[in-house]
Amino acid sequence: MSKTTRVLIFLAVSMILIGAVAVFASTEGSEVIPAAAASNVAWWVWPLSLLVVTFVLGIVAVLGGVGGGVLFVPIIGGFYPFNLDFVRGAGLLVALAGALAAGPGLLKRNLASLRLALPVALIASAAAIVGALIGLALPQNVIQTLLGATILFIVLIMALAKKSDFPNVPKPDALSQSLAITGIYTEQSLGKDIEWQVHKTPQALFMFIIIGVMAGMFGLGAGWANVPVLNLMMGAPLKVSVATSKFLLSITDTSAAWIYLNEGAVLPMIVAPSIVGIMLGSMVGVKILARTKPKAIKWMVIGLLLFAGTRALLKGLGIWK
Numbered sequence: 001m002s003k004t005t006r007v008l009i010f011l012a013v014s015m016i017l018i019g020a021v022a023v024f025a026s027t028e029g030s031e032v033i034p035a036a037a038a039s040n041v042a043w044w045v046w047p048l049s050l051l052v053v054t055f056v057l058g059i060v061a062v063l064g065g066v067g068g069g070v071l072f073v074p075i076i077g078g079f080y081p082f083n084l085d086f087v088r089g090a091g092l093l094v095a096l097a098g099a100l101a102a103g104p105g106l107l108k109r110n111l112a113s114l115r116l117a118l119p120v121a122l123i124a125s126a127a128a129i130v131g132a133l134i135g136l137a138l139p140q141n142v143i144q145t146l147l148g149a150t151i152l153f154i155v156l157i158m159a160l161a162k163k164s165d166f167p168n169v170p171k172p173d174a175l176s177q178s179l180a181i182t183g184i185y186t187e188q189s190l191g192k193d194i195e196w197q198v199h200k201t202p203q204a205l206f207m208f209i210i211i212g213v214m215a216g217m218f219g220l221g222a223g224w225a226n227v228p229v230l231n232l233m234m235g236a237p238l239k240v241s242v243a244t245s246k247f248l249l250s251i252t253d254t255s256a257a258w259i260y261l262n263e264g265a266v267l268p269m270i271v272a273p274s275i276v277g278i279m280l281g282s283m284v285g286v287k288i289l290a291r292t293k294p295k296a297i298k299w300m301v302i303g304l305l306l307f308a309g310t311r312a313l314l315k316g317l318g319i320w321k
Contacts, residue, residue, distance in 0.1 A: 046080070051273040054094070058281020059288065060301060068278040069095030069221030069253075071301075074151045074308035077144070078315060082270060084140050084147075088219030089260035090270045092253045095221030097275045098282065099249035110185045111243035116198065116236060119179055121248055123205050124222070125255040127212025132259035135217035141316050147218050148313025154224050155305050158298070162232070166194065169235035175201040176234075185240060198234040207233065216256035221249050 054072065061068045073091040077084050106112035135143060172182070182197045207229050215222040226245035230236045236244070260266050314320035
């Protein structure tokens, strides 16, 4: 199948999804989004604007090296009149869509490691289910406040965290040896095969309990936290950490997303245009990436998250409504 054919099929599916959103919104949209329905804005403006905004977010996410969910939830939750439960449910599916699109290619190139991903995924998925249940049980203002604080914490991590292309792991720990967490991949920039192993596995698995709970509670995905733990704590090469993190999202986010789906907190009018927008934006972002300066984009993303996190925090505290 040619590239042009794939693009045409993707656009056709996108139009079908948007049409389905229109039908759904005309019958149920006013019941589940009272703030949007109470305004004088026509219902179709909301999914259309979501498509445009998430298209831009998809571009920025690729250029900034972050997942779409970490931008989607604070920005849409802070500036759209949607119930935060629906935004968090959509955020998980947005992150999930990107992970599913990237996963097969990463596995095929031997960058994403199943040996590394599966033990972590087991821990993080169970924690994400717990996080989703907690998130749906807490009041909206508490979730907004915690979300704002979490986003500001992510900003701090992004501003201060360093990355190591090839961390030095002199000796694997007993747990990683028993699980055979090791691998080899071809580093094209060096033209040679890189063998890797990991350490501090018990500490990392504990960290993934916290990461899973936060991912399920806020619907953010967890790429922002996965990579530092895999790369800096466990000592996996940066490319393996990024690829495995992306693959992990397809497992972790699925677990949490089922909780939101079961509770009726997944609304097609929000989810469909958001996924289409993010994926189209990501395709454009990949093409722009080669021409941009990573540092400038990184600080632009940090500024965007700082503003969105502050907005969510103040909204949760009742200061900025």
